[in-house]
Amino acid sequence: MSSIEGSRAGSTGSTAGSRAGGATDATDVVEAALAGAAPRPGRAALLRERWFACSSALGWAAAAEWPDPAVEAVCAVVTARHEGRDARDRAVERVLAHWAGARAGAGIGLAETLTDLAALSTAVSGAGAEEPDDGAGAVVPGHHAPVRGPDGVHLLRAVSIAWTDVACGDIAETAAVDPLSGLASVRYLRTRLAEVYRAARAHGRAAGDEHALVVLTLDVRDWRRVAPLSIAGEAAGVVFDAGESIAVVGRGTVVVLAPREGLAERTAVLRRLLTRRLAAAEGLVGSPTARIVRLPATHDGACALLARLRDAEPEPQHEPEPHHEPEPDHT
Numbered sequence: 001m002s003s004i005e006g007s008r009a010g011s012t013g014s015t016a017g018s019r020a021g022g023a024t025d026a027t028d029v030v031e032a033a034l035a036g037a038a039p040r041p042g043r044a045a046l047l048r049e050r051w052f053a054c055s056s057a058l059g060w061a062a063a064a065e066w067p068d069p070a071v072e073a074v075c076a077v078v079t080a081r082h083e084g085r086d087a088r089d090r091a092v093e094r095v096l097a098h099w100a101g102a103r104a105g106a107g108i109g110l111a112e113t114l115t116d117l118a119a120l121s122t123a124v125s126g127a128g129a130e131e132p133d134d135g136a137g138a139v140v141p142g143h144h145a146p147v148r149g150p151d152g153v154h155l156l157r158a159v160s161i162a163w164t165d166v167a168c169g170d171i172a173e174t175a176a177v178d179p180l181s182g183l184a185s186v187r188y189l190r191t192r193l194a195e196v197y198r199a200a201r202a203h204g205r206a207a208g209d210e211h212a213l214v215v216l217t218l219d220v221r222d223w224r225r226v227a228p229l230s231i232a233g234e235a236a237g238v239v240f241d242a243g244e245s246i247a248v249v250g251r252g253t254v255v256v257l258a259p260r261e262g263l264a265e266r267t268a269v270l271r272r273l274l275t276r277r278l279a280a281a282e283g284l285v286g287s288p289t290a291r292i293v294r295l296p297a298t299h300d301g302a303c304a305l306l307a308r309l310r311d312a313e314p315e316p317q318h319e320p321e322p323h324h325e326p327e328p329d330h331t
Contacts, residue, residue, distance in 0.1 A: 034076065036083045037091065043079035047123055048072070054119035060112070070095075070102035078124060093155060097162035104166035113163055114156070165251065178248045183233040186310070189247035190303055192257055197299040207302075208295035212260050214240075214267050215293050215309060216274065218252040219285040228281045229254065232288065235277050239270045250310035267292055 052066055060066055077095040082088035096117075103113045176188045193207075200207040216236065218228050232254050236246045245257040258266070267290055274288045296302050 034080055034091070036087065037077075038081040039076055040079050040081065041076075044072075044075040047079055048075045050123035051075070051120050054122045055116050058115050058119050060116065060119075065106065065108070066116075068099075068102055068106065070099040074099050074120070078120075093158050096155060097158050100159040100162040101166040104163040110160065110163050110167070113159070117156070117159055182230065183254065184245060184247040186247055186249050186306055189245055189249070189255060189257065189306065192245045193295075193302045194299050196257065196295075197302070206295075206297065207299075208297070210260055211257060211295055212263055213293045213295065213305075214256040214258055214263070214270070215289075215291050216254040216256070216270075217289045217291075218254075218278075220252040228252070228278055228284045228288075231277050231281055232274060235273045236270060239266050239273060249306055253309050255306070255309065263292055 048071065051071070052063075055066060056063065073095050077091050080091075082091060100113055100117075103116070104110075176185055177183070178185045196211050197207045200210065214236075216232050218232060220228050229248060229252065233246055233248070236254060236256050240246060240256050240258055244259075247255050247257075249255050271288075271290045274290060278284055278288055293305070296305055
């Protein structure tokens with residue numbers, strides 16, 4: 001049993017207690033995904049019933065754990081009438097990624113999540129959610145699903161990445177080293193910040209008078225974010241090589257805790273170094289940024305700042321799937 005699956009029973013109470021927060025997140029995702037689309041609640045309810053039945057038939061063990069606000073979000077987006085195929089495809093991918101993250105956060109393993117995705121595929125085929133004439137349908141990968149919208153492999157990859165991001169994030173929260181990049185984890189950075197705040201208080205000073213954060217932000221693309229993160233961490237280590245703390249805070253954010261003395265000059269050097277080293281890196285969209293952020297008045301405020309930096313990251317971009325023209329029929 002994996003560590004994620006092993007935590008499932010113990011997390012049941014906390015999962016139930018967090019339903020309100022999950023519902024709020026799901027509502028935000030649905031509102032964004034349905035921008036410009038027409039929801040169809042009746043179809044969504046029908047799809048939800050069929051999805052649960054198919055998932056149960058495929059072996060979903062605990063019926064009480066299946067309902068989730070993210071499930072409602074998927075049903076609403078998949079059955080809505082969207083403004084064109086591209087808008088529909090983006091909305092479906094976004095809501096499925098949110099759903100996969102919710103499953104991981106609830107302690108549900110990747111294998112069970114993908115089986116549930118297969119159940120959704122079967123349910124879509126049988127619920128009449130696909131309407132070829134008006135573009136209102138959506139595609140979910142699976143043997144029985146119509147081949148429209150994002151390619152099945154593409155969606156499987158998006159779901160797997162979203163599940164892994166949350167699962168590995170939970171692991172990283174309890175470790176000193178981020179398992180993907182090899183940099184210090186956000187947990188370690190919070191510990192270092194606590195030491196800085198204690199030392200400043202002992203000397204009657206504000207922590208922000210002598211230390212600050214340098215925030216490196218990378219707009220990264222899917223699983224290839226690991227290489228840019230590692231390169232950014234190495235570049236930061238070249239410039240900040242006197243015992244400063246360098247940690248990965250989220251999908252594409254590296255934070256350096258450093259003394260304020262000479263910080264503007266060192267940050268400028270880091271920007272130039274990042275530009276050179278990341279010029280040919282795969283998975284990076286646009287140019288990296290590096291900025292100085294003042295420490296808040298309290299350690300709690302600093303931890304909240306780290307959370308905001310993580311949550312403010314842009315959604316990962318995906319390369320468009322190649323478009324294949326249908327072969328002419330010579331028969």
